[in-house]
Amino acid sequence: MSLAIEFRGVKRSFGPVQVLHGVSFAITPGTVMGLLGENGGGKSTLMKILAGYLEPSAGEILVDGQPRHFRSSREAEADGIVLIHQEFNLAEDLTIAQNIFLGHEKTRGWRLDDEAMRATTAEVLRQVGLQASPDTRVRQLIVAEKQLVEIAKALARKARLLIMDEPTATLTPGETERLFALMAQLKGEGTTIVYISHKLDEVERVTDEVVVMRDGAFVARQPTASLTRHAMANLMVGRELSDLFPPKEPAPEGAPLLQVSGFQVPGWARDVSFEVRPGEILGFAGLVGAGRTELFEGLLGLRPGSSGQVQVAGVPVNLRNPREAANEGITYLSEDRKGKGLHVDFGLRQNLTLMDLKRYARPWLAPAREKEALAAAVQSYGIRTGDLDQRASALSGGNQQKLALAKVLQPQPRVVVLDEPTRGVDVGAKRDIYFLVQRLAREGRAVIVISSELIELIGLCHRVAVMRGGRLAATLQDERLTEEELIAHATGTR
Amino acid sequence: MPPAPVESRAAGARNAASLWGKLHGFGPVVGLVLLCIAGTLLNGEFATVDNGLNVLTRTAFIGIIAVGMCFVIISGGIDLSVGSMAALIAGCVILVMNKTAGSLGSPMLVVALGMAVALALGAAFGLAHGLLITKGRIEPFIVTLGTLGIFRAYLTYFADGGAITLDNALADVYAPVYYGNLLGVPFPVWVFAAVAIAGAFLLNRTAFGRYVQAIGSNEQVARYAAVDVDKVKVLTYMLLGVCVGIATLLYVPRLGSASPTTGLLWELEAIAAVIVGGTALKGGAGSVAGTVVGAILLSVISNILNLTSIISVHLNAAVQGIVIIVVAFLQRGRR
Amino acid sequence: MPPAPVESRAAGARNAASLWGKLHGFGPVVGLVLLCIAGTLLNGEFATVDNGLNVLTRTAFIGIIAVGMCFVIISGGIDLSVGSMAALIAGCVILVMNKTAGSLGSPMLVVALGMAVALALGAAFGLAHGLLITKGRIEPFIVTLGTLGIFRAYLTYFADGGAITLDNALADVYAPVYYGNLLGVPFPVWVFAAVAIAGAFLLNRTAFGRYVQAIGSNEQVARYAAVDVDKVKVLTYMLLGVCVGIATLLYVPRLGSASPTTGLLWELEAIAAVIVGGTALKGGAGSVAGTVVGAILLSVISNILNLTSIISVHLNAAVQGIVIIVVAFLQRGRR
Amino acid sequence: QAKKEVLGVSMPAATHSFMAGAVFWANEAKKDLEKANPGIQVIVKTAKDASEQANQLQDLVTVNKITSLVVFPFESAALTKPVAAVKAKGIYVTVVDRGLTDTSAQDAYVSGDNTAFGKIPAEYIAKALNGKGNIVALRGIPTTIDNERMDAFNAVMKNHPGIKLLDAKHGNWNRDDAFKVTQDYLTRFKEIDAVWAADDDMAVGVLKAIEQAKRKDIKLVFGGAGAKGAIKTLMDGSDPLIQANVSYSPKFMYDAIKMTGEARLKGQKLPANNIVPSVLITKANAKDFYFPNSPF
Ligand SMILES: Nc1ncnc2c1ncn2[C@@H]1O[C@H](COP(=O)(O)OP(=O)(O)OP(=O)(O)O)[C@@H](O)[C@H]1O
Ligand SMILES: Nc1ncnc2c1ncn2[C@@H]1O[C@H](COP(=O)(O)OP(=O)(O)OP(=O)(O)O)[C@@H](O)[C@H]1O
Ligand SMILES: [Mg+2]
Numbered sequence A: 001m002s003l004a005i006e007f008r009g010v011k012r013s014f015g016p017v018q019v020l021h022g023v024s025f026a027i028t029p030g031t032v033m034g035l036l037g038e039n040g041g042g043k044s045t046l047m048k049i050l051a052g053y054l055e056p057s058a059g060e061i062l063v064d065g066q067p068r069h070f071r072s073s074r075e076a077e078a079d080g081i082v083l084i085h086q087e088f089n090l091a092e093d094l095t096i097a098q099n100i101f102l103g104h105e106k107t108r109g110w111r112l113d114d115e116a117m118r119a120t121t122a123e124v125l126r127q128v129g130l131q132a133s134p135d136t137r138v139r140q141l142i143v144a145e146k147q148l149v150e151i152a153k154a155l156a157r158k159a160r161l162l163i164m165d166e167p168t169a170t171l172t173p174g175e176t177e178r179l180f181a182l183m184a185q186l187k188g189e190g191t192t193i194v195y196i197s198h199k200l201d202e203v204e205r206v207t208d209e210v211v212v213m214r215d216g217a218f219v220a221r222q223p224t225a226s227l228t229r230h231a232m233a234n235l236m237v238g239r240e241l242s243d244l245f246p247p248k249e250p251a252p253e254g255a256p257l258l259q260v261s262g263f264q265v266p267g268w269a270r271d272v273s274f275e276v277r278p279g280e281i282l283g284f285a286g287l288v289g290a291g292r293t294e295l296f297e298g299l300l301g302l303r304p305g306s307s308g309q310v311q312v313a314g315v316p317v318n319l320r321n322p323r324e325a326a327n328e329g330i331t332y333l334s335e336d337r338k339g340k341g342l343h344v345d346f347g348l349r350q351n352l353t354l355m356d357l358k359r360y361a362r363p364w365l366a367p368a369r370e371k372e373a374l375a376a377a378v379q380s381y382g383i384r385t386g387d388l389d390q391r392a393s394a395l396s397g398g399n400q401q402k403l404a405l406a407k408v409l410q411p412q413p414r415v416v417v418l419d420e421p422t423r424g425v426d427v428g429a430k431r432d433i434y435f436l437v438q439r440l441a442r443e444g445r446a447v448i449v450i451s452s453e454l455i456e457l458i459g460l461c462h463r464v465a466v467m468r469g470g471r472l473a474a475t476l477q478d479e480r481l482t483e484e485e486l487i488a489h490a491t492g493t494r
Numbered sequence B, C: 001m002p003p004a005p006v007e008s009r010a011a012g013a014r015n016a017a018s019l020w021g022k023l024h025g026f027g028p029v030v031g032l033v034l035l036c037i038a039g040t041l042l043n044g045e046f047a048t049v050d051n052g053l054n055v056l057t058r059t060a061f062i063g064i065i066a067v068g069m070c071f072v073i074i075s076g077g078i079d080l081s082v083g084s085m086a087a088l089i090a091g092c093v094i095l096v097m098n099k100t101a102g103s104l105g106s107p108m109l110v111v112a113l114g115m116a117v118a119l120a121l122g123a124a125f126g127l128a129h130g131l132l133i134t135k136g137r138i139e140p141f142i143v144t145l146g147t148l149g150i151f152r153a154y155l156t157y158f159a160d161g162g163a164i165t166l167d168n169a170l171a172d173v174y175a176p177v178y179y180g181n182l183l184g185v186p187f188p189v190w191v192f193a194a195v196a197i198a199g200a201f202l203l204n205r206t207a208f209g210r211y212v213q214a215i216g217s218n219e220q221v222a223r224y225a226a227v228d229v230d231k232v233k234v235l236t237y238m239l240l241g242v243c244v245g246i247a248t249l250l251y252v253p254r255l256g257s258a259s260p261t262t263g264l265l266w267e268l269e270a271i272a273a274v275i276v277g278g279t280a281l282k283g284g285a286g287s288v289a290g291t292v293v294g295a296i297l298l299s300v301i302s303n304i305l306n307l308t309s310i311i312s313v314h315l316n317a318a319v320q321g322i323v324i325i326v327v328a329f330l331q332r333g334r335r
Numbered sequence D: 001q002a003k004k005e006v007l008g009v010s011m012p013a014a015t016h017s018f019m020a021g022a023v024f025w026a027n028e029a030k031k032d033l034e035k036a037n038p039g040i041q042v043i044v045k046t047a048k049d050a051s052e053q054a055n056q057l058q059d060l061v062t063v064n065k066i067t068s069l070v071v072f073p074f075e076s077a078a079l080t081k082p083v084a085a086v087k088a089k090g091i092y093v094t095v096v097d098r099g100l101t102d103t104s105a106q107d108a109y110v111s112g113d114n115t116a117f118g119k120i121p122a123e124y125i126a127k128a129l130n131g132k133g134n135i136v137a138l139r140g141i142p143t144t145i146d147n148e149r150m151d152a153f154n155a156v157m158k159n160h161p162g163i164k165l166l167d168a169k170h171g172n173w174n175r176d177d178a179f180k181v182t183q184d185y186l187t188r189f190k191e192i193d194a195v196w197a198a199d200d201d202m203a204v205g206v207l208k209a210i211e212q213a214k215r216k217d218i219k220l221v222f223g224g225a226g227a228k229g230a231i232k233t234l235m236d237g238s239d240p241l242i243q244a245n246v247s248y249s250p251k252f253m254y255d256a257i258k259m260t261g262e263a264r265l266k267g268q269k270l271p272a273n274n275i276v277p278s279v280l281i282t283k284a285n286a287k288d289f290y291f292p293n294s295p296f
């Protein structure tokens, strides 16, 4: 049942840039293997090659000892190799069931067997813990739900080797737990699993073994039990990593910079009130569907019918669209990188400066100055790219995230809302982002962090607001700011 | 940690949204009903069975083409050439029928041959479009803008600038295809209904239809799902070509001739029917039923304009334009 | 990401591909050069300065409109009404000029007033389109299909079906705007060049141009990036309207009249110029220079056809169609 | 409501000055007829193409319950069956301008003379050039009538071997197209003696192109159909290139409607064929063809 895979000298280049430099290692059948590496290290590329989405420039892959050459994902799937993509691959206009069976429709003669497909879909959705009708259009799902659909899609394929490329990047603890249970079950049934994640605590919990890649090459392979998280991190970045979080600074005093009261987002949030002071880092915790993202989208005028009182520096404002928010000095980093965060078909430069074009247009745009800005951002955010002129779609997931972050910080906002700011970012870069966030606060900006990683919220924030079912359940700070308290308020057990 | 009972909220918000969605889906139907009421008020004769059948019969051409167009548009394509294609097919069919009339004996056989030619030509033209678009990787707009010129030029050439006319004897044999009826309902209406039902079935109940929607929604995803995107696209254009062929089959017995002005601007009408029917021009989702309603709605507008004389004849097009915009407004916000 | 699910060959050839990519960008230019060579071989008169200026001058109308259309298409929109809009603006300008000729004294003033009216009307129509599309949330295709009918119907109504003709005295004062020249180059060519250069600057060197591209590439992302999507969209339609106004300003002095056939199918020509010039119909990226080359290419085709008689006149449209497809093929694969 | 005679009129929409004139005259006829005879109602409909016209005929019969029809067919062949269907319902049918391919589908026929429309200019040009010279022609939209006129023109020119028809391209009865085609003719041919523009709208474009090119070799531009602007120019003698025209007046629409309406009211029939002759218009008789109120 289990599938044995071996990479032999796998190389891959994109144009002049070589991203895999002859990777060789084997995956032990029937285990859960963690694949670690910095952003842009080549993990996704290697796995796309394994799953038939890309071809290697050189080298080969052995499946159960036989060299196999997949020319399409369909061929790989025929061998039982299924990939859950890091970037979603869902047709937004189709329903969940239609997406899950796309290309693999069940038919009865000529006709699609929608009944059967719906039934199976309902079953896999139940397994991943997504409460949505199979007939819901994917367009209507929120990001975490789309991630669950991706997982469900892979489940429906009956994989013998399941590759999960950062499946939990947008999931909250509840869904993550359920996913782990599922993985344990699959492993028990003999499925081999490759698990890519930058959340080292998860890697520590669920994997039997880790393989580390750096700069497109194999670095190390160790039983998980023999490694601490710290050791994993050091292996990944190739140097000694000190503390992940900057030392906390005392919560600032003074008048609030952003004050929101009685805010409503139809269908998502009811009667939410909160405030942030300059220099303060305010976290938002909650389960998937708690309405955190939607609250802030409503606040920026992106969701029709939202209402409530908003004051910026004591002055009442009516933000009808993100432009008006930007004029008040408020910017928002979306959790949906591909759909809302970046123009993947644009160059890096055009993406970076889009929110701050005023600075580069006087009145003519100055590409030279934009290039300088890009060079500076690449430097300070650690964006790894072979070529500054390429399109954003050519960046690895984590590097896209860094670019998106750089973009919303370009206009020097007074208030910045970061929705899952470290989604898909490696530990080294995560640390940089945490220090960056603190620097922003120190400069007197108000920072709001929405995150599904509780440790991140606890390590970084002065206060954390917990949302449940569209309402603010509690705001925790100081000694009450613990994982147990957060979960208790988020799930409503307290 | 308990696997939490997730997101009742998300579901709640969606339910509200989908109710609205449903209402909006009826935009064209609401528009059609309002138009019919207006028509009846303006002229009592509007609401008669005869008039209704007349309108449906004449909608058949555009309606059948629009059903095919619906697939092309949902898949993210477009075809500007359908009017010219219909004209050229009509011309060729008439030429073939006239030529074989002597040699083939039975006029029934000749008519059958003509019909076969129409369908074959439609499929062939569609195939050519599909191949140029997928293998040649040229924008559908450009390909079909080019063939729009080419088809019409060749018809003009064959007709030597004038008209190609069906022999009278044949015309009489062929006429019932348009003028005949079954159970009091004219043949073209039956054919239209059959094409629409088959189209709806194909779109919603077969893997092909599913792929068409997937490609229009996100071509990359469809490729990743191992859908043979090129093949499906080629098939949509062929399907449209066959629909044009069918429409031509009904057109020829009606007017019995083809000339350089035959089918002029049908492409706009067909596309308008699809879009008024609620399909987005950028593809991904749409419905055959909406398209049918859209096509009927467009003919009802001109029918009503014919029935009344309240405004200057020069302003007919303005009224049509306004009604189209208003109907589209009724179902806005689905984007 | 390139379309093929499997891309080893594509990747291996990536170096070569980028060289190709550069060449592909020149597809329309290559096409134009080949056409010009063909033209010269077919008729020596083709390569004369006079003929060149004739072609450029008559390209000016469509070319100027195409520059505006380029923005609309890049932003992900479309405008089918430009031909009708040009006709209606021409009609209104002539009516206004004829009306004010008596009262305003100096004919120069009247002409200036006419020009102001043209630009104001263009901007106003563009504004109406933009608002219907953004605030009314109606598909651009539908809105402008509607106004296509409305504009032309009103022109026909004002002209009572015939032509609206500029008074002779005014026509003489106004004529130099079309027939005059500066340094031997006709005014319309200067205006065309100015519009093209301004357009290129606006698209590539201003925030507005960047926003237009951002919206066409992904409207949602642009909205989240604090781009005022609605405003920018409205502005693209207004810009196009103003371009139509400018084109009309050059058109009116040419024949001094507007009729229901004025500007017929200009929309297709303008859109074709944009797309032949390498802009994708679905928006996101494109170039003004390409558009200009596309527009010139289209006029050169018909100029060559007029200068020769090697094929049946009935087949002119076929030749045009084939050339358009071939040129598009030369620059395929940029999608 | 209780009109005893309902006369339907169906014709192409006014997309061209000539057709605008026809629509104008149809509406004039409606006004005059309805004023003079309270018992009649006239319904004028215009169509943008042949199939819309066929639809209109159906609607006139089914809904408007017409008792007589005056139809200016978009195209002869295409409208033959639909008109026959109308006649089969016992409705009196007068066909205008473009005769049906099956004449049994009509009761009466009123038309201009397309042969003369091509023949008269050919003869005039041949005479003016003394049987020797180079000419170019512009054609209309490819249609049967365009063919008829061109054939008639060519037939005359066959008798004048000294006259060379350099080329004949389609100007689509459109000023702009005619302008471009003429510009290119002028580029291509260095010696042109006369232009047969075959339509007064096209003549406007031809004249502008000649004026722009400052060409002096052309002695004559012959339009056609007697548009009011062209007639005025002829009357005033304001353009030396315009020396004559050929009549093809859209007023036959007025005559056809009026005659049909009056005959029907009296229970009479029209003569089967009523050809309105096309005649040569020169400065001498121009004022007889000048209708300042018509758009044409
Ligand atoms: N289509 C492409 N064109 C050009 N370069 C590419 C392309 N896809 C990936 N790359 C490059 O290959 C390298 C490896 O990318 P990959 O996505 O495999 O990284 P990763 O290890 O998955 O990183 P992350 O942790 O950020 O997801 C990166 O430098 C990326 O820029
Ligand atoms: N992100 C954007 N999206 C759309 N238009 C913009 C954007 N940024 C600037 N503009 C437009 O560019 C011009 C100059 O911009 P600037 O930001 O200086 O003005 P502003 O006062 O902030 O604009 P506004 O009042 O529209 O918010 C204005 O017309 C502005 O509306
Ligand atoms: Mg990755």
Ligand SMILES: [Mg+2]
Binding pocket: A292, A293, A294, A335, A419
């Ligand atoms: Mg969220």
